[in-house]
Amino acid sequence: MNPIQLFDAESSTYTYILAAPDSRDAVIIDPVDRNLERDLAHIERLGMRLTHVLETHAHADHVTSAGALRALTGAKACVPSGCGIPPAEVQLQDGDVIPFGGREHIAVIHTPGHTAGSMCYLWRGNLFSGDTLLVGGCGRTDFQGGSAEALYDSVSAKLFTLDDATRVWPGHDYKGQSVSSIGWERRHNARLANRSRADFVALMAALNLPRPKLMDVAVPANRNLGLAHSV
Amino acid sequence: MNPIQLFDAESSTYTYILAAPDSRDAVIIDPVDRNLERDLAHIERLGMRLTHVLETHAHADHVTSAGALRALTGAKACVPSGCGIPPAEVQLQDGDVIPFGGREHIAVIHTPGHTAGSMCYLWRGNLFSGDTLLVGGCGRTDFQGGSAEALYDSVSAKLFTLDDATRVWPGHDYKGQSVSSIGWERRHNARLANRSRADFVALMAALNLPRPKLMDVAVPANRNLGLAHSV
Ligand SMILES: [Fe+2]
Ligand SMILES: [Fe+2]
Numbered sequence: 001m002n003p004i005q006l007f008d009a010e011s012s013t014y015t016y017i018l019a020a021p022d023s024r025d026a027v028i029i030d031p032v033d034r035n036l037e038r039d040l041a042h043i044e045r046l047g048m049r050l051t052h053v054l055e056t057h058a059h060a061d062h063v064t065s066a067g068a069l070r071a072l073t074g075a076k077a078c079v080p081s082g083c084g085i086p087p088a089e090v091q092l093q094d095g096d097v098i099p100f101g102g103r104e105h106i107a108v109i110h111t112p113g114h115t116a117g118s119m120c121y122l123w124r125g126n127l128f129s130g131d132t133l134l135v136g137g138c139g140r141t142d143f144q145g146g147s148a149e150a151l152y153d154s155v156s157a158k159l160f161t162l163d164d165a166t167r168v169w170p171g172h173d174y175k176g177q178s179v180s181s182i183g184w185e186r187r188h189n190a191r192l193a194n195r196s197r198a199d200f201v202a203l204m205a206a207l208n209l210p211r212p213k214l215m216d217v218a219v220p221a222n223r224n225l226g227l228a229h230s231v
Numbered sequence: 232m233n234p235i236q237l238f239d240a241e242s243s244t245y246t247y248i249l250a251a252p253d254s255r256d257a258v259i260i261d262p263v264d265r266n267l268e269r270d271l272a273h274i275e276r277l278g279m280r281l282t283h284v285l286e287t288h289a290h291a292d293h294v295t296s297a298g299a300l301r302a303l304t305g306a307k308a309c310v311p312s313g314c315g316i317p318p319a320e321v322q323l324q325d326g327d328v329i330p331f332g333g334r335e336h337i338a339v340i341h342t343p344g345h346t347a348g349s350m351c352y353l354w355r356g357n358l359f360s361g362d363t364l365l366v367g368g369c370g371r372t373d374f375q376g377g378s379a380e381a382l383y384d385s386v387s388a389k390l391f392t393l394d395d396a397t398r399v400w401p402g403h404d405y406k407g408q409s410v411s412s413i414g415w416e417r418r419h420n421a422r423l424a425n426r427s428r429a430d431f432v433a434l435m436a437a438l439n440l441p442r443p444k445l446m447d448v449a450v451p452a453n454r455n456l457g458l459a460h461s462v
Contacts, residue, residue: 002233006409009240038407045366045415046398135276167277176269178237184276 020101056130113151251332344382
């Protein structure tokens with residue numbers, strides 16, 4: 001039961017549609033503003049009814065379409081409670097379960113590190129890992145309450161302890177790497193496999209990444225679900 | 232039970248991995264030569280064993296990696312019998328069934344039109360439609376034994392008669408349209424819905440498309456499974 005994976009070529013963001021097998025209901029994770037019509041067209045073509053829009057965190061590199069999708073479809077906006085996104089009606093906590101489509105359940109896993117509020121979502125053996133765990137790598141940890149220590153602990157304790165066969169669907173990829181597995185990442189992830197916490201923290205501190213170009217626009221916009229004005 | 236959909240940005244080709252739910256076995260459809268390592272990495276990360284490589288037709292816009300994948304993994308190369316690809320060990324006919332992964336079955340549907348030999352594949356409610364049926368459109372019909380009449384008949388009689396909920400996974404898309412459904416295409420496809428055969432034939436005759444840039448290289452290469460020399 002794989003998700004439908006959609007790609008934004010401009011920001012290399014993956015958006016996911018989770019379709020309930022027994023109903024028309026569907027959930028979307030991390031939709032991007034400029035793909036609003038494309039994403040709605042998928043929902044229409046597949047005869048789906050969008051019930052929930054989930055964000056893994058308040059993104060710094062693109063603007064979400066969560067607010068617009070909510071307005072157009074009536075879907076509920078569900079966000080990590082620690083991300084400062086007040087207009088969302090569902091403020092998720094670690095351990096929450098999001099029911100949808102009659103029999104489906106999405107488990108909510110708080111994985112601080114990329115940002116303080118970042119969440120991962122688990123559905124039918126599929127982990128939507130946001131920017132916490134990428135294919136062969138991980139998200140940066142140098143802003144929005146990011147912490148290399150926290151990311152290491154989140155991944156070690158909460159993700160690498162999942163079943164090895166769990167599929168890992170990342171929030172971004174820049175090389176066409178669409179999906180991975182927990183077992184492979186635990187053994188081979190270039191940043192996190194076989195590395196001590198102190199080594200990982202030193203590695204992340206030495207990255208010296210440039211400030212995201214869109215950050216000053218995207219983060220405030222995403223704290224408002226991508227809508228121009230408070231709702 | 233969706234496939235894993237991979238994209239080649241250079242030729243806008245979709246490649247699909249079909250994973251058997253009860254075993255490690257997997258099938259790949261329309262792999263692209265330049266993505267050989269990327270595709271093998273997916274198979275490795277997901278702990279899969281590749282058993283079959285399928286081609287929907289002899290492509291004119293990219294070179295397949297079918298021969299290389301066969302050599303590296305031992306997968307069987309399965310091609311439409313009418314496409315002139317002699318080195319493939321499985322020459323498919325309309326109505327054939329490809330078993331894989333213990334309990335899985337892929338139905339083979341001969342859909343001449345884009346090329347004389349073109350095939351579509353059906354697995355668990357998912358149609359891999361090659362260039363016969365695209366999202367909102369269809370492939371061109373002006374070379375390799377292509378025929379607008381044949382394409383109209385193939386789509387009308389063999390694809391639009393499938394269950395409306397059948398998901399349509401195209402061979403290409405240029406606008407991020409990843410997936411559609413038979414019901415939607417039958418009602419809304421810009422070229423094929425609510426159009427007579429004669430109208431469709433006139434429409435296709437008026438397209439006047441340029442000759443594919445790679446055709447003289449790609450077609451001969453693909454008739455040899457993408458390998459430089461006969462095997
Ligand atoms: Fe991020
Ligand atoms: Fe083609």
